Amino acid sequence: MALLEVVDVSKIFPGVRALDSVSFTLQPGEVHALVGENGAGKSTLIKVLTGVYKPDGGELKYQDQPVQFGTPMDAQRAGISTIYQEVNLVPLMSVAQNLFLGREPRNKFGLIDRGRMDREAREVLAGYGVTTDVRRQLGTLALGAQQMVALARAVMIDAKVVIMDEPTSSLEPREVQTLFGVIRDLHAKGIGIVYVSHRLDELYEICDAVTILRDGKLVHTGKLADLERIKLVSLMLGRDMAEVRREGATAFSGAATGDEQAAPVLRVRELNSRHKLHDVSFDVRPGEVVGLGGLLGAGRSETVKAIGGAYHLDSGTIEVDGKELKKPTPVRAVHAGVAVQPEDRKAEGIVPGLSVRENIALAVLPRVSRGGFVSDAKIDEIVDKYMKRLRIKASSPDQAVGDLSGGNQQKVLLARLLATDPKVLLLDEPTRGIDVGAKAEVQSLIDELAAEGLGVVLVSSDAEELVEGSDRVVVLRDGVVVGTLTGAEVTTEDLMSTIATEAPREH
Amino acid sequence: MSTETVAARPVVDSARLRAWLPKYGVYAAIVLLVVYNIFFTPYFATWSNLRIQLIQVAPIVIVALGMALVIGTEGIDLSVGSVMALAAAFIPLYLGYGVVAAILVALLAGVAVGFINGILVARVGLQPIVATLALFVGGRGLAVVISEGKLVDIRNADFLYLGSGDLIGIPVLVWIAALMVLIVGFVVRRTVFGRRLLAIGGNRPAAELAGLPVKRVLITVYVVCAVLASIAGLLSVARIQSSDASSVGLLIELSAITAVVVGGTPLTGGKVRVLGTVAGALLMQLVIATMIKHNLQPSTTEMVQAVIILIAVYVARERKTR
Structure with missing residues (x-):
């Protein structure tokens, strides 16, 4: 019996077919890798699974029953939990409060039983390798520990399916191993896991099955062990295998x-x-x-x-x-x-609401202006030069950077740095x-x-x-x-x- | 066959409408209201009525322009009404030294308040709403003290020309407001300062890392906003021909914020819609005028204003979530 099944699901956005009759099956106790380049449709598929988007076609089956999730809450109640790249907990609340948010243990007066909550939180988190004071504010913990708390929370609310979107991107190797330990436990409990990651080593270490998406279409699904690494990469890229090997x-x-x-x-x-x-x-x-x-x-x-x-x-x-x-x-x-490209592109790098043009020219405004007035011609010269040189793909220099893919955002950021000579x-x-x-x-x-x-x-x-x-x-x-x-x-x-x-x- | 086209069309239209509304909704609302008034309101489409409306809206437009810039940096300035009061309080004190001196002193008061706001926000790191709240309260108090709580009649003809004179058949007041619109629009679009302001509002840590003089730009923004407010203040005095620090610019911060928001400038910063702000101010003015001409209670007018604000915020929100 399949735990979660996606049958011929499509999702169309204005101008883009983000998912084109994609099917995907998750078995109980399976760790299923979901891979693809940016824009392949992974995020859209996850959002369909978690009730954020309604599919425009196709069907969702959960434990062999057709389901429709109207909201993310519906999906969560049904037992589908998601752990996003960015931890979505409340940083100003304590670790224990985050863990029990919405389901706090009560004492006989109907008030929150802090003692029991902290005690239980400590016990639960110990199983995830987090040995911190659970009364600390969550935001003061390292990102890795925060992610573990998010995971613990997801599992605690009786999840049957846990979706992990690049869970290791901010973890240290040691924390990754703890995470894998937890994943193996979940696997033994019969929980299905959808695992999204760009790191091949991890996929081969932890995943049983793999589904590869490219341009919104399903290109491969099957056992991961049967799939050679080089074959996986070539399926993702849609390039010739020999070419990939040579590179x-x-x-x-x-x-x-x-x-x-x-x-x-x-x-x-x-x-x-x-x-x-x-x-x-x-x-x-x-x-x-x-x-x-x-x-x-x-x-x-x-x-x-x-x-x-x-x-x-x-x-x-x-x-x-x-x-x-x-x-x-x-x-x-x-x-x-000195030009610095910060680690967190979205928070400290790009200005998402401004255009590609504005973003590139941002740091050199005095140089492209006279008496405080900017010269469009001079900006265009610089923007044109770097958009060509870095092969920035945007519909026009006036497109908002926030609408570009991650790779192109990064190139825009690099263009801004290079423009400062x-x-x-x-x-x-x-x-x-x-x-x-x-x-x-x-x-x-x-x-x-x-x-x-x-x-x-x-x-x-x-x-x-x-x-x-x-x-x-x-x-x-x-x-x-x-x-x-x-x-x-x-x-x-x-x-x-x-x-x-x-x-x-x-x- | 026909059902399919019927079913398909609303989807496309609603999506396009959602993109269109926050940008042009305010203009469409103005057109609708004007058309309605031309047909149903007696004496609406007259030169004298248009004059009155423009004269009344001019100070709000000028204050709203500065507010739009501050909001573009993800800030807010509650002290604009108090700045108007301060400017009003200084005018009668220095008119004796000449019109130019009086105006300069009024503008200087604006620079000082803006500088304090800017320092509190950019250097001390207070939240704009708290920083400007201080001068919102204290500024008017100071203005009342300076004017000794008196209402002073202004009789200087040169100064009054600013508030009631005409230039080529159009009130001087309106010319000044139009000039400010042009200048602010130009500053946002074409100057280093304007571009930096938007970047800071759009992503302050990124702007800092890119080496922009963030603090300097923020301080300048608050100074510009306060100077615009003091211009509005002295124009108001010239128009009503008297200076009363306890009433000039009362609650104008709310009208200004409303104009900015209704005009489609997001409170989250990173974007300034200059023409939209003007249109927002005009729309609210038209709504009030229409209500008055139809003999509706001020309380009804206030509720209609509230509804318009909610619609504007809702429309903008729709756009953000997708």
């Missing part, structure tokens, strides 16, 4: 472009920030890509932001092209030639959450920019990307530089072992 895992050329003799374009010395960074020092020469390696919370993003003037430093010096960047602020950093480019997870095609384009762009003499700092959680993209990798752990990989050492194995080596305790 390798990333689009980086692998050739070192740094000039060993040249003076560093970025010199970072003994950056300190309370609890986060301790004496972080490194150099970047022109044409060099320096990777920052390490686990989540190792201080990579903090380092990048501090150099960009957007993170508080207690001490340390930053030199750009031989000139010291004193009291860094974003304004001074941009002026000095930076000397140093700091990229924090440049390919996160973008489709495979755009990822390859961004990676080869990084190579190109370095070849042109730009100093690049690359932060990536994707070890392969980091290793293949960087000429050197500075490895951070708990805000301390624990090693630098150069030349032949720049491999995923060396990276892992450097991260894993026991650090001498300072405290």
